[in-house]
Amino acid sequence: MKKTALMMLVALAVVGVAQADRTVDETRPLAADGRVVVSNISGMVKVAGWTGDGVNITGTLEDGVSELDISSGGSRLTIEVELERRSRRGSAYLTIKVPTNANLEIETVSADISVDGVAGELELESVSGHVEVSGEPRSLEAASVSGNVIAASTALSSDLESVSGNIIVRHATGRLDASVVSGDIEIEGGFLESFDGESVSGSIFCAARPTDRGRFDIETMSGKIEMVVPQDISADFYIETYSGSIKNEIGPPPKRTDEYGPGKELRFTAGSGGARVSIESFSGSVKLRAD
Amino acid sequence: MKKFNCEQLSSKLDELIDGSLDDKEATAVRSHLESCPSCRSELEGIQELLTATRSLPRSIEPEHDLWSGIAESIEQQRIVRGGFNRARTIGSRNLWVAAAAAALLVVSVTIAYMAGLEQGRPQIARSPQPHPSFMQAAYGDLTTELETARDQLRASLDQRQDELSPETWSVVMDNLVVIDDAIERIEIALVDNPNDGRLNRQLTVAYRRQIDLLQRATRLPAEV
The missing domain is CATH 1.20.120 (Four Helix Bundle (Hemerythrin (Met), subunit A))
Incomplete structure (x- = not known):
């Protein structure tokens, strides 16, 4: 008797679990250049551009999620994950297809965000989730507190921020602002009209090169800065550090700024100049490495 | 008339600009400035800064x-x-x-x-x-x-x-x-x-x- 009751309880529990996860498959109309606003607590938000009509939302809502609220007005579609009244946790895993030229606003707490092939304006923010972007958005703002921000390529104008997470850009273009506190910044390549990189203790690595009149301003308090410089670069370099070191593989050595103080500076022109690279640190080391 | 060297004068420039020097000191400062390009440059720097600050939007x-x-x-x-x-x-x-x-x-x-x-x-x-x-x-x-x-x-x-x-x-x-x-x-x-x-x-x-x-x-x- 006891065994039968136990088996019934187990069976009920299995049914309960099975009922907890619900699937979603909804399609809503949206103008080709409309705005999609998504908010989710935990789980995942994955968005891809498509040539189909409107917005298609598929995914799974786990236990703790009350419902997926989808509402539209004008050229805006809002998708919100609502938790049950007393629930503190509830994950939703959403895959959303949007018109290629749509604009996106996505906000999550711990859910990761990924966007691929969307050419509009992207505003992506997470607390602890990672943010990953590929494709060629018109503009990009991406931020996380502790998650990484990874962009396969950047937009004409990109603003990337993290506090303790890393910022990684595979191929940089346009104008890029990247800011971290203790995380690292890594720009693996590309051409930039401007690059404004800031860290407090995180390191900054930049292998992108400035365009002919490009402007790079890279600054750290105690992090390391390393810039990979191609042999044929034409740029004016202005490098200063208060108590860090400067190592230059492509030109003259640094000079002391003060006979008795710890400061060092390095100013020189590579090639015919034109682009400007300014690097400043308080105590972090600076290295210009030949490509 | 009191005379200032460059170091002494340097500490008087702010007061000259805000008008807090007495007449004698102001005359001495101006006299030094007439003959000293370096201090004039300093004064111009301060004045430019103030002008720029005043022109900042509110x-x-x-x-x-x-x-x-x-x-x-x-x-x-x-x-x-x-x-x-x-x-x-x-x-x-x-x-x-x-x-x-x-x-x-x-x-x-x-x-x-x-x-x-x-x-x-x-x-x-x-x-x-x-x-x-x-x-x-x-x-x-x-x-x-x-x-x-x-x-x-x-x-x-x-x-x-x-x-x-x-x-x-x-x-x-x-x-x-x-x-x-x-x-x-x-x-x-x-x-x-x-x-x-x-x-x-x-x-x-x-x-x-x-x-x-x-x-x-x-x-x-x-x-x-």
Whole structure:
């Protein structure tokens, strides 16, 4: 008797679990250049551009999620994950297809965000989730507190921020602002009209090169800065550090700024100049490495 | 007539500009300036700085969303709790945020200008350098205002501790400490070099980074 009751309880529990996860498959109309606003607590938000009509939302809502609220007005579609009244946790895993030229606003707490092939304006923010972007958005703002921000390529104008997470850009273009506190910044390549990189203790690595009149301003308090410089670069370099070191593989050595103080500076022109690279640190080391 | 050497005169330039010198001292200072290009250059630097400061707009859009984010927070008067769609009024937190915002508005204008002024970048290096004592005083005032803004934002953030996950709280606190360490190290360096423009600028940048982080943390969605 006891065994039968136990088996019934187990069976009920299995049914309960099975009922907890619900699937979603909804399609809503949206103008080709409309705005999609998504908010989710935990789980995942994955968005891809498509040539189909409107917005298609598929995914799974786990236990703790009350419902997926989808509402539209004008050229805006809002998708919100609502938790049950007393629930503190509830994950939703959403895959959303949007018109290629749509604009996106996505906000999550711990859910990761990924966007691929969307050419509009992207505003992506997470607390602890990672943010990953590929494709060629018109503009990009991406931020996380502790998650990484990874962009396969950047937009004409990109603003990337993290506090303790890393910022990684595979191929940089346009104008890029990247800011971290203790995380690292890594720009693996590309051409930039401007690059404004800031860290407090995180390191900054930049292998992108400035365009002919490009402007790079890279600054750290105690992090390391390393810039990979191609042999044929034409740029004016202005490098200063208060108590860090400067190592230059492509030109003259640094000079002391003060006979008795710890400061060092390095100013020189590579090639015919034109682009400007300014690097400043308080105590972090600076290295210009030949490509 | 009293005579000044360049070092003595340097300390009188601020007073000459604000008209607080008595007639004899003012005449002596002007006499020295007529014959000394170096001191004239210093005076011109101060005057240019003052002119530029007066021409600043009474409010500007600061860098890095410093003001607009806070204004948005006040306007919305909501934070998200337990889900982005379930907002609640933040009540007394508004007072803190509003106070911090007011302080930041003043600070941000100054930061934007001072940062441009003292970057030590090439186009700036060619400009006449402002008088060291003026710079020191200006940065001193700015630092005080930054500290006020920071403290107000920190008080605001403390009220939200129970709304953020321990992990997020820890990340924010750890990184505030990282910036605190940087500020402390720069301040130590400034003891020996109080007129070093780069150090002063780096100090304001460090404060700005701390304020950015605090501002951002106060706007995070509630996690618990």
